[in-house]
Amino acid sequence: MSAFHGQFVWYELATLDAPAASAFYRAVIGWNMKDAGLPDREYTILSAGERPIGGLMALSQAECKAGAQPGWIGYVAVEDVDAMVARIADAGGAIVRPASNIPGVGRFAIVDDPQGAVFAVFRGGGDGTMAPAAPDTPGGVGWHELLAQDRKSAFAFYADLFGWGVGEAVDMGDMGIYQIFTIGGVPIGGMMTRAATMPAPFWLYYVNVDRIDAAIGRVREAGGRVVNGPHQVPGGSWIVPCLDPQDCMFALVAPTR
Incomplete structure (x- = not known):
C-alpha cells in the first residue's frame, strides 16, 4: 500500500468567478499561481512558495445547470480509484463524478x-505517488475538519476507507465532542x-498563515468576510472561518494572534 494512502494531497476551488477568486486568495494567502495548460479548460495551479498544493477553476454553465456548487474540495490519495469508488457506493455514498483520467496527472473521482x-x-500517474505538503507548510x-x-457514523465510514486512526476526543460543551483523527x-x-x-x-480546510489578525485584515480588505472568531484552540493556535467574495467557505490557522 502506498505510504500516502488516506492522506489529503490536493485542494481545489470551483468558483463562479475565477479571476476574482485568484485575486482574493493571492492577496490573502500569497499563493503563487500559474495556468496548468490543460487543453479543455482553464485551470490555475496554486503553489505555496514553489510547492503546488491545489488548483482553481471556474464552473461552466453546464456544470452549474447540472447542480455543481462552488466551494473547496479535498483530494484523498488511494491505491485504486475505481475500487474505492465501488466501496464508497457500497457504504452508502454517492458518485458525483465518475472515475476519469487527467492526462499526464492521474485518475480521480x-x-x-x-x-x-x-x-x-485520487491516484497519481506512474507509480501513483503524490506526496502531501507538510502540515506546517506556510x-x-x-x-x-468535517462538520x-x-x-460517530462519519468517523466509522472514513476510518474504514482510509485507515484513519482515533485521536483525542475533545469535549466542546454544548457543541458536542470534537473527534480528532490521525x-x-x-x-x-x-x-x-x-x-x-x-x-x-461539509469539509472545511484550514490554510496556514503567519498571524491571524493580520490575515483577517487581508480577508476584509480583499472583500471576504469573517464568519466568527478568531478563536484560540488547544495547543495555542488561532483559527478563523471565513467566506471569500463568492461565499465559498475556508478557514485560516496561525500560531500567533
Missing part, C-alpha cells in the same frame, strides 16, 4: 459520503456533529 459531504479520491493546508450529520499517529484533522443552523455536512 468526486464523491459524497453517506451524509452528503463531498470529497475526491500557505499549505494545516488541518481538515458531519452524525460524527494518520500514522499524527493528528491531521477533526470531526464533529454539525450545528442545526448549518445547511448541510
Whole structure:
C-alpha cells in the first residue's frame, strides 16, 4: 500500500468567478499561481512558495445547470480509484463524478459520503505517488475538519476507507465532542456533529498563515468576510472561518494572534 494512502494531497476551488477568486486568495494567502495548460479548460495551479498544493477553476454553465456548487474540495490519495469508488457506493455514498483520467496527472473521482459531504479520491500517474505538503507548510493546508450529520457514523465510514486512526476526543460543551483523527499517529484533522443552523455536512480546510489578525485584515480588505472568531484552540493556535467574495467557505490557522 502506498505510504500516502488516506492522506489529503490536493485542494481545489470551483468558483463562479475565477479571476476574482485568484485575486482574493493571492492577496490573502500569497499563493503563487500559474495556468496548468490543460487543453479543455482553464485551470490555475496554486503553489505555496514553489510547492503546488491545489488548483482553481471556474464552473461552466453546464456544470452549474447540472447542480455543481462552488466551494473547496479535498483530494484523498488511494491505491485504486475505481475500487474505492465501488466501496464508497457500497457504504452508502454517492458518485458525483465518475472515475476519469487527467492526462499526464492521474485518475480521480468526486464523491459524497453517506451524509452528503463531498470529497475526491485520487491516484497519481506512474507509480501513483503524490506526496502531501507538510502540515506546517506556510500557505499549505494545516488541518481538515468535517462538520458531519452524525460524527460517530462519519468517523466509522472514513476510518474504514482510509485507515484513519482515533485521536483525542475533545469535549466542546454544548457543541458536542470534537473527534480528532490521525494518520500514522499524527493528528491531521477533526470531526464533529454539525450545528442545526448549518445547511448541510461539509469539509472545511484550514490554510496556514503567519498571524491571524493580520490575515483577517487581508480577508476584509480583499472583500471576504469573517464568519466568527478568531478563536484560540488547544495547543495555542488561532483559527478563523471565513467566506471569500463568492461565499465559498475556508478557514485560516496561525500560531500567533
